[in-house]
Structure formats: structure tokens, C-alpha cells
Amino acid sequence: MKSPDDCILVIFGASGDLTKRKLVPALFDLCCQSLLPDRFAILGVSRTELSDDAFRRHMVESVEQYSENKPVDSAKLQEFAKQLHYEALDTSSAEQYEQLNARLSALAAKYGTLGNFLYYLATPPSLYEVIAANLGHSGLSRQGNGSGWTRIIVEKPFGYDLQSARELNGSLLQAFREDQIYRIDHYLGKETVQNVLVFRFANGIFEPLWNRNYIHHVEVTSAEHIGVEGRGGYYDRAGVIRDMVQNHLLQVVGLIAMEPPSSFDANAIRNEALKVFQALRPFTAQECEESVVRGQYMASTIRGEKVRGYREEEDVASDSRTETYAALKFHIDNWRWGGVPFFVRAGKRLPTRVTEVVIHFKPTPHRLFGPGADMYHGDNELVIRIQPDEGILLRFGLKLPGTGFEVKDVGMDFHYSELSDTYVPSAYERLLLDCMLGDATLYARGDVVEACWAFVDPILNAYEGNPNLKLYGYPAGTWGPKEADALPREYGEQWRYPCKNLATDGEYCEL
Numbered sequence: 229m230k231s232p233d234d235c236i237l238v239i240f241g242a243s244g245d246l247t248k249r250k251l252v253p254a255l256f257d258l259c260c261q262s263l264l265p266d267r268f269a270i271l272g273v274s275r276t277e278l279s280d281d282a283f284r285r286h287m288v289e290s291v292e293q294y295s296e297n298k299p300v301d302s303a304k305l306q307e308f309a310k311q312l313h314y315e316a317l318d319t320s321s322a323e324q325y326e327q328l329n330a331r332l333s334a335l336a337a338k339y340g341t342l343g344n345f346l347y348y349l350a351t352p353p354s355l356y357e358v359i360a361a362n363l364g365h366s367g368l369s370r371q372g373n374g375s376g377w378t379r380i381i382v383e384k385p386f387g388y389d390l391q392s393a394r395e396l397n398g399s400l401l402q403a404f405r406e407d408q409i410y411r412i413d414h415y416l417g418k419e420t421v422q423n424v425l426v427f428r429f430a431n432g433i434f435e436p437l438w439n440r441n442y443i444h445h446v447e448v449t450s451a452e453h454i455g456v457e458g459r460g461g462y463y464d465r466a467g468v469i470r471d472m473v474q475n476h477l478l479q480v481v482g483l484i485a486m487e488p489p490s491s492f493d494a495n496a497i498r499n500e501a502l503k504v505f506q507a508l509r510p511f512t513a514q515e516c517e518e519s520v521v522r523g524q525y526m527a528s529t530i531r532g533e534k535v536r537g538y539r540e541e542e543d544v545a546s547d548s549r550t551e552t553y554a555a556l557k558f559h560i561d562n563w564r565w566g567g568v569p570f571f572v573r574a575g576k577r578l579p580t581r582v583t584e585v586v587i588h589f590k591p592t593p594h595r596l597f598g599p600g601a602d603m604y605h606g607d608n609e610l611v612i613r614i615q616p617d618e619g620i621l622l623r624f625g626l627k628l629p630g631t632g633f634e635v636k637d638v639g640m641d642f643h644y645s646e647l648s649d650t651y652v653p654s655a656y657e658r659l660l661l662d663c664m665l666g667d668a669t670l671y672a673r674g675d676v677v678e679a680c681w682a683f684v685d686p687i688l689n690a691y692e693g694n695p696n697l698k699l700y701g702y703p704a705g706t707w708g709p710k711e712a713d714a715l716p717r718e719y720g721e722q723w724r725y726p727c728k729n730l731a732t733d734g735e736y737c738e739l
């Protein structure tokens with residue numbers, strides 16, 4: 229494994245939730261595997277007044293709570309904490325960047341980091357453009373004198389719609405070059421998502437089947453059992469299409485559907501992903517009604533406990549029409565996927581937490597094994613489980629021992645947990661390390677993000693411009709509106725339900 233260049237990482241939003249729950253614990257976990265640069269320092273920046281020592285104390289507590297490397301090695305953690313520093317400033321104020329500049333110069337001199345700087349934007353999204361512009365104006369976005377590099381990681385959400393994503397890209401590009409910009413999609417940092425590429429392109433047996441001749445349809449599900457968990461204010465403006473479909477689930481579709489890249493290089497892979505998104509058949513307003521089902525969770529009882537409906541959540545409007553569930557049917561208009569429907573669904577307060585891709589193969593052309601109406605179909609499934617219990621399951625038919633030819637559906641099941649001696653890094657560990665190494669393969673390129681927005685924009689516009697378009701209530705703890713079943717039913721199919729509904733009451737209704 230290559231070692232990253234010496235550098236200083238500046239976290240904007242250092243007093244926030246993401247820094248404490250994900251970023252600093254991930255950096256400590258990298259430290260435990262000796263994957264941080266030899267000369268390395270972290271500068272946390274936000275408005276809250278904190279001394280270096282107070283920031284260190286907070287971060288030590290966060291690492292103890294959120295590190296994946298339990299039990300935490302406290303001697304190592306104390307050593308790691310020495311590299312943490314803090315500067316209180318208002319990043320929206322251009323004048324304060326002189327103070328930042330002076331602090332960075334002092335840290336670079338102290339640690340000998342050769343002018344390499346990595347900026348991480350973990351602030352509210354409204355500050356992304358402001359911080360990038362201020363870094364540009366103060367000269368902090370420039371690549372260091374000759375040898376050094378400067379990179380910027382931008383958190384999600386990347387824009388609110390196509391126009392705002394274009395504006396954000398435009399603003400970032402005023403201060404940074406595209407190859408300095410790393411747009412995070414933490415789904416791409418997940419081992420099992422990356423494994424889609426290896427599974428497809430390192431094995432000879434599946435790729436010949438990976439097309440319209442053998443695949444009947446593709447299903448992508450991202451179910452969460454939790455509700456909005458105190459993030460009602462953000463969620464009520466976003467909804468599941470912005471929060472999950474536009475970014476994470478389309479990125480997964482990109483990896484499932486792309487052509488083999490000619491090399492394993494960031495641009496080669498992102499070029500192929502872009503072609504998939506450009507081939508997505510655009511939705512007309514009429515198709516939005518027919519091919520998209522939106523839902524919102526309602527109060528119910530799960531395992532004897534009352535669960536609030538979405539409209540009763542904190543900071544959610546009591547007449548909100550924001551979707552907490554969406555199911556989409558769409559097509560990719562290219563040679564490989566012509567005629568193959570893709571079904572994607574995502575939702576909150578579903579019966580379980582699972583993200584999986586199911587490749588449904590076409591049935592055998594002739595059914596041989598009975599009895600009668602129960603003739604075995606042979607429509608094999610390949611299930612790629614992204615989380616939890618990451619793994620791959622191939623379902624096929626086998627003869628039941630005994631007389632006759634009765635066929636039983638069986639599975640060949642691989643679980644990542646079986647590789648127990650292999651450390652599986654968290655998405656943030658992988659992404660932070662890749663950025664320090666200058667590898668953008670698992671980051672979204674500007675044109676790719678815009679292509680994804682271009683696909684979902686007509687759906688968002690159709691619903692936002694027309695309150696008469698349907699929104700269905702579903703009891704929390706169920707698999708969403710029953711109307712979603714109509715999407716695969718059109719092809720004689722049904723969604724895969726990894727478990728049963730949990731709600732014992734609650735209402736299915738039209739809102």
C-alpha cells in the first residue's frame with residue numbers, strides 16, 4: 229500500500245456532528261493501521277471558541293465512542309491527539325482567512341508538510357461556495373510552490389437540484405481545478421459497492437450474462453428502519469429522492485450498468501459511469517405519474533411500541549408532502565440494457581435496514597420440472613448485499629433428493645464476515661485515504677453529479693409543481709405503499725422482500 233504524502237488536513241465544521249462521529253474516528257482508525265502520512269496534522273475550524281487542548285479532549289471522547297477499532301489503544305490515541313489543532317473563525321468572513329493562512333503556514337513549518345493541504349467541507353452546504361471562494365481569494369486554493377498539492381473534499385448534499393449543482397460546480401471551479409475537487413458519496417467508499425467492479429470485471433463467468441439477453445430486470449433497494457432521527461428540518465426540504473436516489477442509488481446503478489473501463493483509472497471509470505447516466509431515459513411529466521410511487525410513513529405500532537408518523541416528527545411541517553419513500557421504474561437506453569427495466573426503491577421506517585442489488589436472470593425458455601402449475605421457473609437471482617451482512621448470494625434450483633424431479637430453490641451465499649482476518653475499512657477511512665493519495669476513483673466527478681441531477685430533476689419538478697400528484701401514506705414498519713407493487717407487476721414480477729412487515733396497525737391512505 230502506497231503511503232500518502234505528508235500534508236495538513238483542514239476540517240471546516242470541526243465542532244459539528246460529522247467531524248465527531250465519522251471524520252476524526254476514521255482518521256484515528258487510519259492511524260492505527262499506520263496509513264496516515266509520516267508528517268501529518270489536522271486543523272479543525274469552526275466558530276465555537278475552543279483551545280487546541282479542549283478540541284483534543286472532545287475528539288478523544290468521540291474516538292473512544294465511535295472508532296471501529298475497539299478496544300481503543302489509549303496510548304496511541306493520546307499520540308494521535310497531539311496532531312490535532314483548532315482555530316476558531318467564521319468561515320463566511322473573507323477577512324478571517326488571513327488568520328487561517330498564518331496558522332496554516334505555522335503548522336506547515338512545524339510539521340514540514342511541504343505545502344500539501346487538504347480542505348474538508350463539513351459545514352452546512354450553504355457555506356460550500358463561500359468557503360471555496362474565500363480559499364480562492366486568499367490564495368489558499370493554489371497548488372503549493374512547485375511540489376505541493378491542494379485538494380478539497382465536498383460533503384453531500386451536492387446541490388439541491390440541477391441548477392444549484394451547476395452553480396456549485398461553477399463556484400468550485402473558480403477557485404479549484406476539477407482534479408483538485410473530491411465530491412464525496414460515502415456509498416462509493418463502501419467495500420461491497422467497490423466489490424461490484426471486481427465481481428463484474430475480475431471474473432469471466434458473469435460478464436457474458438450481464439446484458440439484456442440474460443437479465444430480466446434489476447432491482448436496487450435501500451431500506452432504513454429508522455425515521456428522520458432529529459434531522460426533520462433538513463429532511464423535510466430534501467426527501468428521499470434527493471437524499472438517497474439522486475446520489476447513492478444512482479451511483480450504484482452506474483457501477484452495475486457501466487461498460488468495462490479500459491483501465492482501472494479514475495477517469496476511465498467515471499467516463500463509463502457518465503455514459504450510463506447520459507443513457508437514462510428521461511421522465512416526462514406523464515411518466516412520473518406512471519413510473520414513480522412516492523410515500524410518507526404514518527403512525528403505527530411496531531413490536532408493541534407506538535411509532536410516530538412523519539408529520540409528527542420534530543421540525544416537520546404538519547401538512548408536509550415530502551416523500552420518505554420512493555420507488556422508480558426506469559430504462560437505460562443503450563445496447564446492453566435495451567428493454568431491461570430497472571426498479572429502484574428507498575425509504576425510511578421500513579421493516580429492516582438493508583441495501584441490496586438483485587439481478588434477476590431470465591427464466592429457462594422451456595420448463596421441464598413440475599409438478600403442474602408449480603413448474604420450476606429457473607429465474608435465478610444474484611443478490612449483492614451492500615449492507616448490513618455484506619455479501620453475495622446466488623439463487624438457483626437443485627433436485628430434491630428422492631424419487632421424481634422436484635426442484636428446490638437453494639442459495640450459494642458468501643458473507644464478508646467470513647473473511648474475519650481481513651480488516652474492512654469504513655467508507656470514510658477509504659475515502660480520506662484515497663484523497664490523500666490523489667485517487668479520485670471513488671469520488672463523483674462534476675459532470676457525473678450533474679447527469680444524475682438531470683435525471684431526477686423532472687421528477688422533483690413534476691411533484692413540486694403539482695400538489696395533485698399522488699403521495700401515499702404507509703404505516704411505519706411496512707414495505708411502503710402497496711401501489712409500488714404495480715411497477716414490477718407490469719412485468720409479471722414482484723419486489724424482493726427480505727423480511728415481513730412489522731407494523732400491527734396503521735393506515736395505508738392517499739395523502
Ligand SMILES: NC(=O)c1ccc[n+]([C@@H]2O[C@H](COP(=O)([O-])OP(=O)(O)OC[C@H]3O[C@@H](n4cnc5c(N)ncnc54)[C@H](OP(=O)(O)O)[C@@H]3O)[C@@H](O)[C@H]2O)c1
Nearest residue numbers: 241242243244245246274275276318319350351353383384
Ligand atoms: N452528520 C452526518 O452524519 C452527515 C452525513 C452525511 C453528510 N453530512 C454533511 O456534512 C455537513 C456537516 O454536517 P453535520 O451533521 O456535521 O452538521 P453540524 O453538526 O450542524 O455542523 C456544522 C458545522 O459547521 C460549523 N459552521 C457553521 N457555520 C459556520 C461558519 N460561518 N464558520 C465556521 N464554521 C461554521 C459549525 O460550527 P460552529 O457553530 O462552531 O461554527 C459546525 O462545526 C453537512 O453538509 C451535512 O449535509 C453529514
